[in-house]
Structure formats: C-alpha cells, structure tokens
Amino acid sequence: MSEISTGQTIVAIASGAAAGGVGMLRVSGPQSLRIAVALGCPQLKPRHAHYAKFRDAAGEVIDDGMALYFPGPRSFTGEDVVELQGHGSPVVLRQLLARCIELGARQARAGEFSERAFLNGKLDLAQAEAIADLIAAGDVRAARAARRSLDGVFSRRVEEVGEQLVRLRIHVEAAIDFADEPLDTLGGAQVRAGIEQAKALLAQLRIDAERGRKLRDGLHAVLIGPPNAGKSSLLNALAGSERAIVTDIAGTTRDTLRETIRIDGLELELVDTAGLREGGDAIEREGMRRARAEMQRADLAIVVLDARDPQAGRAAIGDAAAQAARQLWIYNKCDLLPQWPQNLDQDSIALSAANGEGLEQLHARLREIANDGAGEGMQGEFSARLRHVEALALASEHLDAADGQLHYDQLELAAEELRLAHDALGEITGRMTADDLLGRIFSSFCIGK
Ligand code: GDP
Ligand code: ZN
The missing domain is CATH 1.20.120.430 (tRNA modification GTPase MnmE domain 2)
Structure with missing residues (x-):
C-alpha cells in the first residue's frame, strides 16, 4: 500500500523491556497486515482498535489483546504499520515477537522505526532525534x-x-x-x-x-582546586552520598571520578580531578593534564579554594580554570575562619562543605547559570x-x-x-x-x- 525504503517488514517490542500491565509490539512494512492476519487477527479496519487472539503456528493462543492497523502513508513510519497490544509479560511479548519473525518479519534495529519515518519524510532528523530525547x-x-x-x-x-x-x-x-x-x-x-x-x-x-x-545534556561542571581544599567533600555534599573518598592526605584523589547529580531538574556532571599542583610526581602531573583537558570541555569550572589561604590555591591552579567557559569560585572551610566572609562578588561563594553552610546559595547559583538568565520553561524552549x-x-x-x-x-x-x-x-x-x-x-x- 505504501512506498517503503527497504521492502523488509520489521518488528520489535515497543513498550520497553520491563514487565507492565500492557505490552506492545510494533510491525512496520508491506507484510504487516498479512502477519497480523496470520496471527489470528480479524479483518482490521484502518485506525480502529480490534480485539484479537494472537496464536502460534499450532493455533495455540499466545496472548489476547488489541490490534490496530495504520495503512501507509498515514502511519508513524509512513509504511503499513500494525500495533499489537497484549499483556506486558516479557515472556509473552518475546513469544509474539518470535511468531512475527516466523511469519516473515525481521527484528528491527535500534531506532529503525524512527529512521524509516525520517526516510519516508514523516519527520525531519531533528524531530526524529527529539523522539529519543523525549x-x-x-x-x-x-x-x-x-x-x-x-x-x-x-x-x-x-x-x-x-x-x-x-x-x-x-x-x-x-x-x-x-x-x-x-x-x-x-x-x-x-x-x-x-x-x-x-x-x-x-x-x-x-x-x-x-x-x-x-x-538535554545537563550542565557540564568540573571541580578543581588544590589538594585538600575540600573538592571531594563538596562533591559529596552536593551529591548527598559518600562516593568520593575524603582523606586528609594531600593528593589522594588521583583519578578522575564522575558523578552526575540533579538539582531541580538541572543536571550537573562533576568531575573530581587530581589536585592541581605544579611539579609533583608523574601521576600528579598526569592528573593535571587530565584536569586541563576536562576544563576545555566544561561549561563551568567550580574552583574550590581553602578560604584560609585562597591566594595559594589560585596560584596552584594556574590557568587551568580559565580553560572552562565560565568559573565559579568557592571559598570553602569558612567554618574555620574567625568571621564568615561578606560582600563577595557574584561568582564567588563562601561555603563550608563540612557543615553545609552556603550550600543552598551554591545550588541557587548553579540553577541560574544553567538557565543562563532565562525564565524557566520559556515558551518556545526546545531541546537540541x-x-x-x-x-x-x-x-x-x-x-x-x-x-x-x-x-x-x-x-x-x-x-x-x-x-x-x-x-x-x-x-x-x-x-x-x-x-x-x-x-x-x-x-x-x-x-x-
Ligand atoms: P580535596 O583534596 O580537595 O578533595 O579535599 P577533601 O574533600 O578530601 O578534604 C580535605 C580535608 O578537609 C578533609 O579532612 C575534610 O574533612 C576537610 N574539609 C573539607 N571541607 C571542609 C570544610 O568546609 N570545613 C572543614 N573544617 N574541613 C573541611
Ligand atoms: Zn579529593
């Protein structure tokens, strides 16, 4: 009935791998209707739901449910499409899938339905990508x-x-x-x-x-700072877990460690890198090289400094933070200062990773940066x-x-x-x-x- 890109009829379980109340199989291609009939479906009226018993080769009922027929080109892929809805049992769905393959369909590759929709002009590429993103x-x-x-x-x-x-x-x-x-x-x-x-x-x-x-991707933020400034502690405080190991010995966090956290729907990737220190041993120098490479890909460098001696921290970092698109300066361990710092500029935050003071302000600042000054959920906002x-x-x-x-x-x-x-x-x-x-x-x- 329709123009097809490959001539082959494809089939896949479209309802996800987990068990659920309802499961769905999608069949697309010139053989779709024939396969549905061979499964035991009655005469399918286009775009109407029909009750059907789906049978195996011996006539045994595999499952019962609904069958829908969308003749091309008025279908998702632009080809003849049949959707079979049964119970969401992975075992039953796999049996149905196997039966469709026996009847001449081929297991669809990842994204193949969307690809056919694109090739048949039902969607453009950005729209097809948006399906995966949705x-x-x-x-x-x-x-x-x-x-x-x-x-x-x-x-x-x-x-x-x-x-x-x-x-x-x-x-x-x-x-x-x-x-x-x-x-x-x-x-x-x-x-x-x-x-x-x-x-x-x-x-x-x-x-x-x-x-x-x-x-779509979240804000890619990278934590850097000299050894012992409190990067791992801050990562833990933000992530609310004990994933990064916090120790007192300078230069412990030698490998990079990734953690993705979400704050009010904002996704933040933190990469705790080896403490930056000019000189150092070979492993530390490798850590610095990685830190610089990470910075170049980052939307934001979160620079953690010991508030008791921020100048030493800035010196240790050198130009690494400048590689990132943007910088946020954290004056950590403010609980150890005689007085909490006042009047910092808007890209600096006074904080204590140990007792959590200042953490809310950091959250708020991160949200602002992610939104780039735009109002939340703006009209016309789209994914890319x-x-x-x-x-x-x-x-x-x-x-x-x-x-x-x-x-x-x-x-x-x-x-x-x-x-x-x-x-x-x-x-x-x-x-x-x-x-x-x-x-x-x-x-x-x-x-x-
Ligand atoms: P990193 O090397 O930069 O990752 O630093 P760590 O997170 O491993 O912390 C180094 C040491 O400083 C640990 O003993 C932490 O408990 C301590 N520390 C981290 N943040 C704070 C803070 O805000 N206040 C205090 N008093 N100690 C902190
Ligand atoms: Zn650390």
Missing part, C-alpha cells in the same frame, strides 16, 4: 523541550534562517551575472541588510539551541544536541565569511559561503546529512523506536 528525558522541563522539538519548533527556526539564506543566495547569484558592476549598484544595501537579519536570527537561534543542549549547536556554529562562520566577501565585492565567493552556511543548516534537519552520520544517530536509539 524517551530519555530526566524531568518535566527536558521532556517538554523535547516534545516541542518533536513538534518541529526547532526545525522551523532552522528553516527560517535557511529561507533567509536562500533569498540572499538568489540575490547574490543574480548579481554575479553583472560582475562588472559593484554590488552597491545592484541592490547591495538590501543584501547587506539581509545578511544582518540572517546573522541576528542565527545568533538568537544559537543561544536558544545551546540552552536546549544544556537541558551538541551536533546541532556545532552545525549552527559552522553556519555562523560561513555567514560571517560571506559578509566579509561582500565587503570586497567578491560575489562568487560570497555566494559559495552562503551555500556552505545553508548546507550546515541542512545537516540539522537531515537534508544534507551523510549516511554514516545517519547510521550513528539512529543506532543510539532504543529498539522499538
């Missing part, structure tokens, strides 16, 4: 953002910039045919205004996508991935380059840069995406999606 969302806000991306909020913003670039390309390429004339006589002011507009749209989109990326953020950055580079070329009346070079900017945007929605990248994206989905 399923993996750790809190209401991340789920809502993924839901919006699935609805196409992000894709439409990308397209808006893309359309602006297309208009510019048309204008610039038309002007190339009059190459002897300077651009200014060919509506150059209009083109430059258009470039400025595209830049502004893209700049705002990059900010919003980065926020969406943080919502690092891949998208990088593609937007690339588009932005090419747009800047196009702008530069226009200033020198290099119309052909400008047109080429505009095309590259447009291609970079196309990678987000999948118009321009290489097959191997597609394979990697969909294989990270779970089975049955």
